[in-house]
Amino acid sequence: MEGVHLRGASVARGGIRWSDRPDDYRTEILGLVKTQMVKNAVIVPAGSKGGFVPRLLPGEPGARFEEGKRQYETLIRGLLDITDNLVEGKAQTPDKVVAFDGSDPYLVVAADKGTARFSDAANMISTEYGFWLNDAFASGGSNGYDHKAVGITARGAWECVKRHFREKGKDIESEPFTVVGIGDMSGDVFGNGMLMSEQTRLIAAFDHRHIFIDPDPDPPTSYAERKRLFGMERSSWEDYDRTRLSKGGMVISRGTKEVDLSPEARASLGISDEDSEPLNGESLVRVVLKAPVELLWNGGIGTFVKATSETDADAGDPPNDPVRIGAPDLRCQVVGEGGNLGFTQEARVEYALLGGAINTDAIDNSGGVDMSDHEVNLKILLAHGITSGSLSIPDRNELLEELTESVAELVLQNNRSQSLAISLDQLRARESVDDFRDLMFALEKTAELDRQSESLPTADALAERRESGHILSRPELCVLLAYSKLSLMGRLLRSRVPDDPVTESYLLGYFPVSAIAAAGQESLDVHRLRRQIIASQLTNDLVDLMGAAFVNRLVRDTGHTAKEVVSAWLVASRLSDHKALLSEIENQQSKVSPRITYRWLLGLSRVLERTTRWVLQNIDGELSLAAIVGENLQGLATLRDSFSEVVAGEERALFAARVSEIREVGVDESFSERLMTLRFLDQMLDILEIERETGADTLDTARAYYRISEEFDLPWLHRNSFAVASEDHWEQRAARVLSEDLARAHRRIVVAVLTQAGSDEPWKATRALLRSKGRNVRRFKSLLEQVKAEETPGFAAVSVVAREVSTLARSIVVR
Incomplete structure (x- = not known):
């Protein structure tokens, strides 16, 4: 036999494949590990992939299986022979191994094509070697999660499919929809996927043996028959009850030399009456792939779609060269990639730019690897109790079984969150594609991204797309999301952020509550991957909401490090209680369209960005995050409770209008006010800083703050600083600097008002101050009126007026 194992980092995981490509299995594994690296962006370890090819196999199926298993065990032994171990918590290098790198004891493998039933064998070898992970070494064994039984990969990909359809205004849980598929009902991903909705109308499907056609399926009847096949051991489409097929339905062997399709089958597959070209089994597969349906569900193995610019050789899958089609030939509306490598990346991009809804396989089918990772980390968590004697292995196994659905829900939430993140980044890219261009440049500069190998556009290509109305496609944004996560997680692990209380x-949220209760706090504290879990969960939380370009944008604009940006964002997120708000938005989404939900989420992300910038500018970076949060929580609560009473001027009108607008879509008043109050979070933090500086009452400070804002028309100046700036990157940055100068001047004036107020009401002190600086105030208002009178004031004009506010603020002497 021959084998290979590729790893993306010292902490990495991925499957071991029994390859059927003896001539190029290394190329196959290299392609798979690249996908695995991107897929693993949502979990703790980086990606790895292994594979082997037996060189001599017997012809009898049973003997062939046993020989393949034996060669799999050879590969596993070879890997463990050179892998560091942990003995009593200390790293130990195997005998006769010369290691030039540091301690490297993390090695985890998973099932893949051909090795689904080999996990127990791998874990027996792990136990034989005394490997520290014991039966956490190979996930999915007898004492692990059976992915097919849980259906986790298909369920995760289905969450992505549901989002595509929801954005098109269709609920596939309650409305019938048409599908063609790659796979058969005996398969994990295809079979589970085709049982996700009872409204599924499966028109056609194929695997390596048969082609199935059901021109006009009755959803309940066909669902019941698919469910029967799924429960049958080693079923095929040949086992489908022909009496359950609609008129003209048929099951055809892939090897058929000539296929005579029924008129109903021809109509359902979109074959025109003028098309008289004879069909055989292979050409019929191409027809199925081109069918005019709503969903193409890939639950099989192979690369079936390439880009116009690619050759079959570029697809790297010779067995499927005869049936492969080009991306423009697709007539489906949505693609769900439950299987790996069904499309080339360039094909995904081309299909998406033509209007198709598609992510990447790494995003869609990440559920399997995510659940395996949870299994491994749960076993590591519970191992401490087994060692101490407080937990027996049978009790642990029973607990793992009880936790199945709890773990599955944690995984599915990641699928929902990532697919939502892509949708939000699509909207952001339309507003500012330069942020994503700069992200690509930054990742290339640090050698973390090879733009060409990931089929990402050059700067020139982006410019051309902008002219044609296209920016970045979903598949490209999927890649950038993954690489931004991988980059950020690496930076966090090199910092002290994961050690901050x-x-x-994030560590507590990773595990089900009952698992932590059974393991105990000590087991949580000493978890071998504690820092990695925190870093990965924090990365997912931040990037999924804030977007792939957020951290790089703030690093670029502020000069702070990624670690400092994340620390500031943690403060912003805690002060906003963003988790609770996200939960409320999710609860409200059934009442409103995705467009409205996305607007709320983008609004929340903008609030958090403004607040993050505020923290970076105003808070000493040496202070503990907990202390910063603690000193502001009570004051924020006071301001939130009375906000509608203290806000004034244009901001009051905006607040009332937005609350009313949200309530009009059927949302309750408390949620509306909470959501819109949050929009002013950075201003409320300003108010609390002024309160601490002057010793004034919180609400008096707020009234003075908004009175000054109203008097100097500051909302108009802030808004137009950005509105009149061109799309030029530097002019946008200049607008931000101008807005920050206005905020500083605003604070200085309010401090002066409150310091000089004495026993007077703040509004009286404001009036007195304005009188004392009457000349400056009159000059400012004259300039403001002139600029407002212009039909399209330029950036220079707004800048001049804004500078007058700063000049006035500097002229005030605080006594």
Whole structure:
């Protein structure tokens, strides 16, 4: 036999494949590990992939299986022979191994094509070697999660499919929809996927043996028959009850030399009456792939779609060269990639730019690897109790079984969150594609991204797309999301952020509550991957909401490090209680369209960005995150409760209008006010800073703050600083600097008012101050009126007026 194992980092995981490509299995594994690296962006370890090819196999199926298993065990032994171990918590290098790198004891493998039933064998070898992970070494064995039984990969990909359809205004849980598929009902991903909705109308499907056609399926009847096949051991489409097929339905062997399709089958597959070209089994597969349906569900193995610019050789899958089609030939509306490598990346991009809804396989089918990772980390968590004698292995196994659906829900939430993140980044890219261009440049500069190998556009290509109305496609944004996560997680692990007590909630949120209760706090504290879990969960939380370009944008604009940006964001997120708000938005989404939900989420992300910038500018970076949060929580609560009473001027009108607008879509008043009050979070933090500086009452400070804002028309100046700036990157940055100068001047004036107020009401002190600076105030208002009178004031004009506010603020002497 021959074998290979590729790893993306010292902490990495991925499957071991029994390859059927003896001539190029290394190329196959290299392609798979690249996908695995991107897929693993949502979990703790980086990606790895292994594979082997037996060189001599017997012809009899049973003997062939046993020989393949034996060669799999050879590969596993070879890997463990050179892998560091942990003995009593200390790293130990195997005998006769010369290691030039540091301690490297993390090695985890998973099932893949051909090795689904080999996990127990791998874990027996792990136990034989005394490997520290024991039966956490190979996930999915007898004492692990059976992915097919849980259906986790298909369920995760289905969450992505549901989002595509929801954005098109269709609920596939309650409305019938048409599908063609790659696979058969005996398969994990295809079979589970085709049982996700009872409204599924499966028109056609194929695997390596048969082609199935059901021109006009009755959803309940066909669902019941598919369910029967799924429960049958080693079923095929040949086992489908022909009496359950609609008129003209048929099951055809892939090897058929000539196929005579029924008129109903021809109509359902979109074959025109003028098309008289004879069909055989292979050409019929191409027809199925081109069918005019709503969903193409890939639950099989192979690369079936390439880009116009690619050759079959570029697809790297010779067995499927005869049936492969080009992306423009697709007539489906949505693609769900439950299987790996069904499309080339360039084909995904081309299909998406033509209007198709598609992510990447790494995003769609990440559920399997995510659940395996949870299994491994749960076993590591519970191992401490087994060692101490407080937990027996049978009790642990029973607990793992009880936790199945709890773990599955954690995984599915990641699928929902990532697919939502892509949708939000699509909207952001339309507003500012330069942020994503700069992200690509930054990742290339640090050698973390090879743009060409990932089929990402050059700067020139982006410029051409902008002219044609296209920016970045979903598949490209999927890649950038993954690489931004991988980059950020690496930076966090090189920092002290995962050790800050404020991040403890990410460790607690990773595990089901009952698992932590059974393991105990000590087991959580000493978890071998504690820091990695926190870093990965924090990365997912931040990037999924804020977007792939957020951290790089703030690093670029502020000069702060990624670690400092994340620390500031942690403060912003805690002060906003963003988790609770996200939960409320999710609860409200059934009442409103995705467009409205996305607007709320983008609004929340903008609030958090403004607040993050505020923290970076105003808070000493040496202070503990917990202390910063603690000193502001009570004051924020006071301001939120009375906000509608203290806000004034244009901001009051905006607040009332937005609350009313949200309530009109059927949302309750408390949620509306909470959501819109949050929009002013950075201003409320300004108010609290002024309160601490002057010793004034919180609400008096707020009234003075908004009175000054109203008097100097500051909302108009802030808004137009950005509105009149061109799309030029530097002019946008200049607008931000101008807005920050206005905020500083605003604070200085309010401090002066409150300091000089004495026993007077703040509004009286404001009036007195304005009188004392009457000349400056009159000059400012004259300039403001002139600029407002212009039909399209330029950036220079707004800048001049804004500078007058700063000049006035500097002229005030605080006594």
